[in-house]
Amino acid sequence: MLHTGKRVSLSRQEVALIAITAVWGATFLIVHIAVQYSGPWFFVGMRFLTAGVITAVVFAKVLSGLTWKEIWAGCAIGLMIYLGYGLQTVGLQTINSSTSAFITSLYVPLVPVLQWIVFRKPPGLLTWLGVALAFTGLLLLADPGNVGFSFGAGEIATLASTLPIAAEIILIGFFAGKVHLGRVTVVQLLVAGLLGFATMPVVGEQAPEFSWVWLAAAVALGAASCLIQxxxxxxxxxxxxxxxxxxxxxxxxxxxxIGRIAGDRLPPVAIAGAVLIVAGAVVSELKPRERTETDESADGPLPDPLPSERTNA
Known part of the structure; x- marks a missing residue:
């Protein structure tokens, strides 16, 4: 992000992330509809295998240079995609898209906590405040009308999905700039899709009857997953x-x-919980200012907090 006086402009990479976040938000409702016609693991397999094939076509010319490091990176990220999106898809069988999305966003405050565990980078006070806000919001979202914590199977599966999704974000950041973008994306999507299909016999899931609903959803989300990854x-x-x-x-x-347009309705207390979860996600990533505006005007603009080496500037 570039700082010019008091004006803040977004980099093209940040604009791109905002755009795919909107696309990502729309996928919850599509998956919720699709799993009414298909088992969750079959749909995960179809979705990501389709995405992997599309990506392989896009990057066909460079696949011959695939390295073992890229295979390892793709398998690691693909495993997290499979676990995260798979559990999320299981949850979407029984909960609405809005609830799923808000629970899933708990992965945001988990990212710095996992970085602490793995890389020994202790979170700051704001991170812990964000975690507390998000957990409070989860309690309200979990049981807006009663006393106690009464998550069902769908909510529990979705909550479990937040850990591998957080790990996926960290792994992508860890391998970024060290591997070829196209080749590692092909591997991670194909791995996620194949693992989805491999899970079917383990959980006793049968292939669904043909339906244009799950087929169209799988192709559309396959293309979206390709774009997102x-x-x-x-x-x-x-x-x-x-x-x-x-x-x-x-x-x-x-x-x-999008869920509201489609008819999702959350009680006021649940909405308050959802707001706290999003607030916790944002607060957990804020960093305290170490210099004042006076310091900035005297010594020049604050340094860019992002890495100075931009491989795709």
Whole structure:
């Protein structure tokens, strides 16, 4: 992000992330409809295998240079995509798209916490405040009309999905700039799709009867997943994982707007909980100012908090 006086302009990478976040928000409702006609793991397999094939066609000319490092990176990210989106899809069988989106956004405050565990980078006070806000919001969203915490199976599966989704964001940031964007995207999408199909016999899921609903949804989301993953991998070469997650925090808002148009209705207390979750996601990524405006005017503009080496500037 570039700072010019008091004006703040978004980089093209950040604009791209905002755009795909809106697309991402729309996918919740599509998946919710699709799993009424298909089992969750079959749909995950179809969605990501389709995305992988589309991406392989796009990057066909460079696939011959695939390295073992890119295979490893793609498998690691693909495993997280499979677990995150798979559990989220399981949850969408029984909960509406808006609720799913707000619970899923809990992965945002998890990113700095996981970075602390893995990279020994302790979170600051604002991160813990964000986690507290998000957890309070989760309690309100979980049980808006009763006393106690009464998540059903769908909510629990969706809550579990937040951990691998957070890990996916960290892995993408870790490998960004170290691997070829196109090749690693092909691997991660194909791995996620194949693992989805492989899960079917394990959980006793049968292939569904043919329906244009799940077929159209799988193709549309396959194309969307291709676009989303390519954009994330490209943009996070210069946008840090923490800054990216602030942008991603807008995803449930887009999902709620689309869900509202489609007929989703959340009680006022649940809406308050949803607001707290989004607020927690944003607060967890804020960084305290270390210099004043006076310092800035005296010594020049504040340095860009993003990495100075931009491979796709």
């Amino acid at each position: 390519i954009t994330m991998n490209w943009a996070q070469r210069s946008v840090s994982p923490t800054r990216a997650t602030i942008i991603y925090a807008g995803e449930p808002v887009w999902a709620a707007i």
